[in-house]
Structure formats: C-alpha cells, structure tokens
Amino acid sequence: MPTEEALSRARTAGLDLIEISPNAQPPVCKIGDFGRLKYEQAKKDKDARKKQRHVDLREVKLRPKIEQHDYETKARMAERLLLDGSKIKVTIMFRGREITYQGFGKRLLDRMVEDMMPLALLEREPKLEGRNMFMILAPRATPTGPPKYSSMKEHERAQPPAPTADAEQTKESTDHAKDSNPPRNGEASKDNRDRESDAPTPV
Numbered sequence: 001m002p003t004e005e006a007l008s009r010a011r012t013a014g015l016d017l018i019e020i021s022p023n024a025q026p027p028v029c030k031i032g033d034f035g036r037l038k039y040e041q042a043k044k045d046k047d048a049r050k051k052q053r054h055v056d057l058r059e060v061k062l063r064p065k066i067e068q069h070d071y072e073t074k075a076r077m078a079e080r081l082l083l084d085g086s087k088i089k090v091t092i093m094f095r096g097r098e099i100t101y102q103g104f105g106k107r108l109l110d111r112m113v114e115d116m117m118p119l120a121l122l123e124r125e126p127k128l129e130g131r132n133m134f135m136i137l138a139p140r141a142t143p144t145g146p147p148k149y150s151s152m153k154e155h156e157r158a159q160p161p162a163p164t165a166d167a168e169q170t171k172e173s174t175d176h177a178k179d180s181n182p183p184r185n186g187e188a189s190k191d192n193r194d195r196e197s198d199a200p201t202p203v
Contacts, residue, residue: 006031057136059089062112064104071108072149075115079147082119082139091134105133113137118145 003017010017010031018037021028058081060074081088090112092105109126116137124136 056086057089058086059091061091061093062108064092064094064098064101064108066108075112075148076150078112078116078137079119079150082116082137083143083147085139087123087136087138088120089134089136091132094131094133099131102128102133109133109135115148119143119147 006017006029013031015031016034017029018032018034019027019029060078060081062071062074066074078088078090090109092108094101094105106126113120113122113135118140120137120139122135123138124134126133126135
C-alpha cells in the first residue's frame with residue numbers, strides 16, 4: 001500500500017501510522033494508537049526488569065565446634081537473608097589443628113542444608129579451599145515451609161513499615177497545628193490583664 005494512502009486511512013480513523021520493521025523491504029507499518037503502544041511497551045520493559053532481579057551473595061561464617069546457641073543465631077541470620085532474596089555462602093573456618101576435623105565441618109554444612117531446605121536450594125556443593133570449607137545456598141522462588149529458627153513475623157518486623165494514610169493525615173494535622181502559632185503564655189496573660197483593666201470598677 002502506498003504511504004500516502006496508509007496515512008490517509010490512519011487520519012480518517014483518528015489513529016497513527018506506526019512503523020514496526022523499518023529495516024524490512026518494504027518497511028512494515030500498522031495503523032494504531034501510538035501513545036497506547038508506547039505505554040504497553042514501557043509496561044513490558046518494567047515487568048522484564050522485575051524478573052531480572054539482582055541477587056546479592058552474603059556470607060555466614062561458622063566454626064567447626066560451634067555451640068548450639070551460636071548455631072541457632074547464625075541459622076536465624078541465614079533465614080532472614082534467604083527471605084530477603086539473597087544467596088548465602090556458608091563458610092566453615094578451620095584454625096590451627098582444626099583442619100584435621102573436616103568431618104565436623106562437613107556434617108555442620110549438611111545440617112545447615114537440612115535446616116534451610118524449606119527456604120533454599122543447594123546451589124554449590126561443599127568444597128574445601130585452603131583452610132575454609134564452604135557451600136552456596138540460593139533462595140527458593142516459593143518457600144515450601146516456614147523457617148525453622150525464626151518466624152515470618154520476625155522477618156516482617158525487620159522490614160521498614162510503609163507509610164499509611166492515617167500517618168500522613170496525622171502529620172498534616174500536626175503541621176497545621178504548628179502553623180497556627182498559638183499565643184505564648186506571656187501573651188495570653190497580657191491579653192487577660194488588658195481585658196480586666198477594661199472591665200468596669202465596682203463602686
């Protein structure tokens with residue numbers, strides 16, 4: 001179809017002539033609403049960026065002979081990081097002759113994998129590098145169960161609360177009250193004294 005005819009049809013319909021494939025021979029166009037097309041394309045780009053979420057790698061360090069209370073503290077930390085969408089590198093640090101107790105370290109990592117299973121997948125198997133043994137856990141897209149050492153309520157409390165309409169209304173009321181500038185105590189006392197002096201004196 002000639003370009004002039006296509007433009008004429010677009011104008012008659014109150015629409016635009018949109019070029020779809022400029023490098024084609026001949027170029028491919030269509031009649032439509034250019035503003036709506038731009039809006040839909042921007043929405044698709046936004047959705048694509050959400051799916052390509054950047055994932056941080058955080059580290060949780062343990063000792064091979066860690067106490068139960070300390071282990072639970074580290075496990076809660078790992079759960080919070082996984083719930084936030086971060087990958088975690090769990091590292092067992094061997095010092096001195098502890099390197100001979102690699103079995104303790106491996107069992108500790110296996111225990112961490114089992115405890116984090118509702119929230120994470122094992123991305124990299126335990127591996128010894130130098131005096132450290134580590135593995136990497138990746139967060140599940142959808143948890144298969146609740147955290148073992150921390151509650152979802154604890155995780156929600158750790159998040160910054162979103163402002164509510166009531167809070168914004170309260171702030172506006174406070175600001176309005178500040179702007180009204182009520183008289184100070186001294187000024188109020190002076191006004192009272194002036195009113196008293198204007199009152200008739202009894203005979």
